[in-house]
Amino acid sequence: xxxxxxxxEVEKETEAADTVTDDSVQETAEETPEKSELQxxxxxxxxxxxxxxxxxxxxxxxxxxxxxxxxxxxxxRSQDLAKAILPSLDNLERALAVEGLTDDVKKGLEMVQESLxxxxxEEGVEEVEVQQFDHNFHMAVQTLPADDEHPADTVxxxxxxGYKLHERLLRPAMVIVYN
Amino acid sequence: xxxxxxxxEVEKETEAADTVTDDSVQETAEETPEKSELQxxxxxxxxxxxxxxxxxxxxxxxxxxxxxxxxxxxxxRSQDLAKAILPSLDNLERALAVEGLTDDVKKGLEMVQESLxxxxxEEGVEEVEVQQFDHNFHMAVQTLPADDEHPADTVxxxxxxGYKLHERLLRPAMVIVYN
Numbered sequence: 001x002x003x004x005x006x007x008x009e010v011e012k013e014t015e016a017a018d019t020v021t022d023d024s025v026q027e028t029a030e031e032t033p034e035k036s037e038l039q040x041x042x043x044x045x046x047x048x049x050x051x052x053x054x055x056x057x058x059x060x061x062x063x064x065x066x067x068x069x070x071x072x073x074x075x076x077r078s079q080d081l082a083k084a085i086l087p088s089l090d091n092l093e094r095a096l097a098v099e100g101l102t103d104d105v106k107k108g109l110e111m112v113q114e115s116l117x118x119x120x121x122e123e124g125v126e127e128v129e130v131q132q133f134d135h136n137f138h139m140a141v142q143t144l145p146a147d148d149e150h151p152a153d154t155v156x157x158x159x160x161x162g163y164k165l166h167e168r169l170l171r172p173a174m175v176i177v178y179n
Numbered sequence: 180x181x182x183x184x185x186x187x188e189v190e191k192e193t194e195a196a197d198t199v200t201d202d203s204v205q206e207t208a209e210e211t212p213e214k215s216e217l218q219x220x221x222x223x224x225x226x227x228x229x230x231x232x233x234x235x236x237x238x239x240x241x242x243x244x245x246x247x248x249x250x251x252x253x254x255x256r257s258q259d260l261a262k263a264i265l266p267s268l269d270n271l272e273r274a275l276a277v278e279g280l281t282d283d284v285k286k287g288l289e290m291v292q293e294s295l296x297x298x299x300x301e302e303g304v305e306e307v308e309v310q311q312f313d314h315n316f317h318m319a320v321q322t323l324p325a326d327d328e329h330p331a332d333t334v335x336x337x338x339x340x341g342y343k344l345h346e347r348l349l350r351p352a353m354v355i356v357y358n
Contacts, residue, residue: 037217038216038217038220041217041220041221041223041224042220042223042224044220044221044224044228045220045221045223045224045226045227047224048224048227048228048230048231049223049227051227051231052227052230052231052234055231055234055235055238056234058238059234059237059238059241062238062241062242062245063241063245066241066242066245066248066249069245069249070245070248070249070252073249073252073253073256074252077252077256077257077259078256078257078259078260080257080301080302081257081260081261081298081299081301081302082260084294084297084298084301084302085264085294085295085298087294088291088294088295088298091287091290091291091294092287092291094287095284095287095288095291098283098284098287100281101284102279104277105274105277105280105284108270108271108273108274108277109274109288111270112267112270112271112274112291115263115264115266115267115270116264116267118263119260119263119264119267120260122259122260122263123259123260123263
């Protein structure tokens with residue numbers, strides 16, 4: 001981030017420098033005809049050398065940013081699909097909680113669940129941890145009075161699991177928390 | 180693609196031009212000391228103007244390529260996760276084919292299946308069509324003798340569905356084909 005700011009500053013400076021240079025070239029041409037051809041040629045050379053150096057630096061900035069952006073796109077590429085899959089995981093959990101499933105069905109459901117979780121894990125998706133209430137990752141949908149055995153900010157129950165992609169939250173865990 | 184090739188050619192040309200320019204500058208400096216200061220300054224100006232123009236053109240190429248790459252990354256970003264989810268869809272289909280499911284379980288499985296298919300569809304994933312055998316999208320794992328009612332290259336049965344992401348194949352459909 002600090003680097004980005006620095007680069008933006010450099011660009012502003014070079015833009016400013018650009019304007020100054022253009023002005024001076026015009027002034028040279030219009031107002032001081034007594035300048036020698038050699039002086040003009042040297043100024044022209046210097047002008048293009050500066051332009052070249054700036055263009056070169058700008059290109060490196062563009063490449064660096066494109067690389068950063070590509071890495072970011074790669075890292076979070078699965079965000080939308082992963083988010084859209086979460087309700088299927090909820091439905092699977094609900095289906096698995098139904099009483100009186102045959103072993104075949106239960107095994108089938110568990111296979112689907114495991115393969116989904118595995119696919120998500122490979123892309124960097126994991127469940128949000130719920131030991132201690134954390135407003136960055138949890139949403140308290142209900143509270144219970146805290147007591148000696150249940151200090152404030154302890155999670156009492158998870159109503160719906162939360163998930164994150166790397167360090168980015170996909171959806172918060174819905175929890176009941178002691179307060 | 181044709182444009183890419185063109186650009187590479189331009190780069191090669193400019194590289195070649197670079198070498199020539201550098202040589203001529205050296206020759207100028209070493210072998211023809213009688214060249215006037217003005218000539219040298221003009222050559223220097225021209226040299227940097229060319230370098231500037233090339234750097235500018237190269238930057239536009241870099242930006243254009245970065246844009247293309249970004250669009251491509253966006254378009255196929257879900258490829259890996261989508262591919263990893265396909266076995267879950269297979270397992271769901273198998274689970275749904277089990278005899279004697281209760282209505283509750285069946286409904287739950289269908290909900291999971293629909294929400295998965297919907298999530299995939301939103302990312303551009305669809306089933307491969309199987310009317311006519313197409314080696315680009317199908318894999319013939321078994322053949323049956325063709326006859327008057329079943330001409331060659333007609334798909335007799337789909338053993339496992341195939342899927343594609345936009346026009347890109349995620350996995351071929353496994354089919355039995357008349358031959």
